[in-house]
Amino acid sequence: MTEARRRTAPLFLRIFLVMIAAVTCVQFVTTMLIFLLPAPVPRVFTLPQLAAPLTGKADATGELHIEVKNALAAAETGRRLRFVELRLAEELGVPESHVRVWRPLSYPIITELPLAGPMRDTPRPPPPGGSNTHVIFGDFNAALLLGDHQWRTVAPLSRSISFWQRRVLFWILATILAAGPVAWWLSRKLAQPIALFARAAERLGRDPRAEPLPMTGPPEIIEAAASFNEMQARLARYVDDRSMLMAAIAHDLRTPLMRLSLRLDAMPEPQRAAAEGDILDMKAMITLVIGFLRDLAQPARRQKLDLRALTESVVDGFVDQGGKVDLAPGEPIAIEGDPAALKSLVSNIIDNAVTYGCAANVLLHKRDREIVIEVSDTGPGVPEDRLDKVFRPFFRLEGSRSRDTGGMGLGLASARAVARAHGGDIQLANRSSGGLCATVILPA
Amino acid sequence: MANLLVVDDDPGVRTLLSETLMRHAYTVQTAADAAEMDRAIQNAAFDLIILDVMMPGEDGLSACGRLARRGGPPIIMLSALGEVEDRVAGLETGAGHYLVKPCSPREILAHVRAALRSRETGPASARSLTFNDWVVDLDTRQLFDAEGLLVDLLPGEFAVLRTFVERPRKVLSRDTLLDHARGPDTEAFDRAIDVQVSRLRRKLRAPGDEVIRTIRSEGYLFVPEVHPA
Numbered sequence: 001m002t003e004a005r006r007r008t009a010p011l012f013l014r015i016f017l018v019m020i021a022a023v024t025c026v027q028f029v030t031t032m033l034i035f036l037l038p039a040p041v042p043r044v045f046t047l048p049q050l051a052a053p054l055t056g057k058a059d060a061t062g063e064l065h066i067e068v069k070n071a072l073a074a075a076e077t078g079r080r081l082r083f084v085e086l087r088l089a090e091e092l093g094v095p096e097s098h099v100r101v102w103r104p105l106s107y108p109i110i111t112e113l114p115l116a117g118p119m120r121d122t123p124r125p126p127p128p129g130g131s132n133t134h135v136i137f138g139d140f141n142a143a144l145l146l147g148d149h150q151w152r153t154v155a156p157l158s159r160s161i162s163f164w165q166r167r168v169l170f171w172i173l174a175t176i177l178a179a180g181p182v183a184w185w186l187s188r189k190l191a192q193p194i195a196l197f198a199r200a201a202e203r204l205g206r207d208p209r210a211e212p213l214p215m216t217g218p219p220e221i222i223e224a225a226a227s228f229n230e231m232q233a234r235l236a237r238y239v240d241d242r243s244m245l246m247a248a249i250a251h252d253l254r255t256p257l258m259r260l261s262l263r264l265d266a267m268p269e270p271q272r273a274a275a276e277g278d279i280l281d282m283k284a285m286i287t288l289v290i291g292f293l294r295d296l297a298q299p300a301r302r303q304k305l306d307l308r309a310l311t312e313s314v315v316d317g318f319v320d321q322g323g324k325v326d327l328a329p330g331e332p333i334a335i336e337g338d339p340a341a342l343k344s345l346v347s348n349i350i351d352n353a354v355t356y357g358c359a360a361n362v363l364l365h366k367r368d369r370e371i372v373i374e375v376s377d378t379g380p381g382v383p384e385d386r387l388d389k390v391f392r393p394f395f396r397l398e399g400s401r402s403r404d405t406g407g408m409g410l411g412l413a414s415a416r417a418v419a420r421a422h423g424g425d426i427q428l429a430n431r432s433s434g435g436l437c438a439t440v441i442l443p444a
Numbered sequence: 445m446a447n448l449l450v451v452d453d454d455p456g457v458r459t460l461l462s463e464t465l466m467r468h469a470y471t472v473q474t475a476a477d478a479a480e481m482d483r484a485i486q487n488a489a490f491d492l493i494i495l496d497v498m499m500p501g502e503d504g505l506s507a508c509g510r511l512a513r514r515g516g517p518p519i520i521m522l523s524a525l526g527e528v529e530d531r532v533a534g535l536e537t538g539a540g541h542y543l544v545k546p547c548s549p550r551e552i553l554a555h556v557r558a559a560l561r562s563r564e565t566g567p568a569s570a571r572s573l574t575f576n577d578w579v580v581d582l583d584t585r586q587l588f589d590a591e592g593l594l595v596d597l598l599p600g601e602f603a604v605l606r607t608f609v610e611r612p613r614k615v616l617s618r619d620t621l622l623d624h625a626r627g628p629d630t631e632a633f634d635r636a637i638d639v640q641v642s643r644l645r646r647k648l649r650a651p652g653d654e655v656i657r658t659i660r661s662e663g664y665l666f667v668p669e670v671h672p673a
């Protein structure tokens with residue numbers, strides 16, 4: 001808490017400003033598009049321009065589609081524009097009934113103004129030629145009766161994306177491309193403290209004595225880092241308290257046993273040997289319970305070690321006691337961990353395999369970024385519904401509490417605690433070929 | 445006969461242990477804490493101190509470190525703390541032996557004899573030795589490879605390795621190895637020496653004759669040069 005805090009703008013303000021900036025940018029680009037680009041101009045045709053192709057002359061505009069039809073269906077004529085028909089008939093000098101002008105039904109209904117005078121909003125100058133400047137724009141069809149129900153129709157050529165639409169699309173794409181890196185950089189800046197947090201939480205899971213988080217960044221992050229560091233300190237204190245408790249148990253139980261052991265020295269031989277055996281049993285039990293408590297706590301000591309040499313030692317120990325344990329040779333496997341805890345982990349699972357499964361086959365290998373220890377036996381296995389229960393402390397399968405076969409039921413609980421304290425886990429599975437397989441996975 | 449000092453805050457352990465030792469013809473004095481121990485040392489010379497770890501006032505580890513720096517008598521730690529870390533801490537502060545309560549009187553006596561013997565032969569000059577980039581820490585009984593990885597050794601294997609590195613480039617017979625390796629530190633050392641050697645070769649990642657050479661009908665020879673680390 002005492003270290004200098006590098007104060008920066010609150011996360012809230014940062015996000016708020018970024019949002020405002022983004023909205024402003026978008027609005028700016030849109031406004032620029034409106035002001036800088038020429039407004040979309042509807043194609044405008046004067047009546048003489050329409051009249052020419054209808055009467056069979058060349059189309060001066062080049063933007064009209066000309067067709068001769070045998071009949072005009074009633075539905076095809078859409079919404080007729082009566083006053084345009086009138087003007088066009090006048091222009092062509094034919095009776096009004098020989099002329100049809102209509103808009104397709106899909107064309108939005110707008111109030112059609114009588115065609116009069118130059119259009120105010122049209123930036124294009126009135127088409128030259130002729131004093132008659134009546135115009136029509138938008139989507140329309142015009143038709144002239146040629147006789148025998150034959151009609152010649154003209155309509156503006158349809159274009160998929162007009163020029164101005166393409167230009168707007170281009171601008172939007174350009175804006176995205178220009179804004180992309182900035183957005184990426186900003187998002188990263190915002191996400192950085194959170195990612196830092198995730199990493200710290202992960203590290204804490206492995207080691208409560210890890211370095212505290214740096215108190216830098218926006219105030220929200222500093223606040224969270226402070227709470228996080230406090231939690232870490234509490235956790236470390238908790239671990240310390242537990243160690244104190246363990247020491248107390250060790251002292252209070254082991255000292256009377258020591259006295260008993262010294263008193264036995266004066267006893268006659270048969271009783272002495274028996275009592276000494278009892279003392280050794282109690283010593284072993286105390287060691288087991290204390291070992292279990294220690295394994296539940298996070299590993300106190302971390303050291304780079306060769307897991308293969310450690311496993312070889314454990315296997316050799318079992319072999320010396322007459323156990324059938326087999327370990328294939330291989331390369332050294334480096335791991336960072338608590339040597340004593342890892343040794344008790346390997347020892348516990350091999351002990352289970354030897355005690356209940358007659359013989360143990362140990363495989364040790366490294367794949368990708370994890371280390372795998374597989375211990376399989378040829379015993380009866382464990383009923384499927386109890387595969388997870390066997391990890392509970394003091395749970396034992398056969399239900400007896402005899403130390404000859406069952407131990408104290410701490411082995412697997414302790415093994416799992418060690419594996420998890422090292423950021424890994426242990427799983428049990430019945431093998432299809434019979435027997436049980438314990439798989440320990442530890443991060444490399 | 446040797447003069448021993450038993451330092452333990454538990455009166456029962458203190459008197460019972462001194463009685464046991466006296467039965468085996470040692471002269472024994474007792475102290476209840478580190479301050480009493482200091483007074484006793486000022487008044488008499490001791491050949492060996494048996495020291496408890498958890499005591500009121502100054503604890504055994506700190507007292508042990510103080511004595512070892514002064515070049516005091518050999519120390520056997522007799523502690524209720526039995527974790528590997530505790531043993532390592534005890535051995536690192538300068539205790540020659542570390543025993544965990546409860547242990548049988550015979551075990552204590554064996555260590556007392558060994559400690560007194562080592563006092564006569566004098567302590568090894570270097571507590572950490574190196575060969576071929578390997579490092580052997582004789583205090584904590586640990587072996588490290590070139591990358592600094594801790595390579596676990598069983599007590600018997602370490603005893604054999606210790607015998608080798610303290611006598612490099614000499615042919616050692618199986619009996620010599622067995623004698624040295626079967627010290628009081630070694631429990632359950634009932635494997636033939638050949639098995640220990642072959643396991644040690646595997647741990648040293650030199651399964652052939654590269655490091656430990658077999659001399660036919662004579663014994664073994666430790667090939668690399670050994671230097672203080």
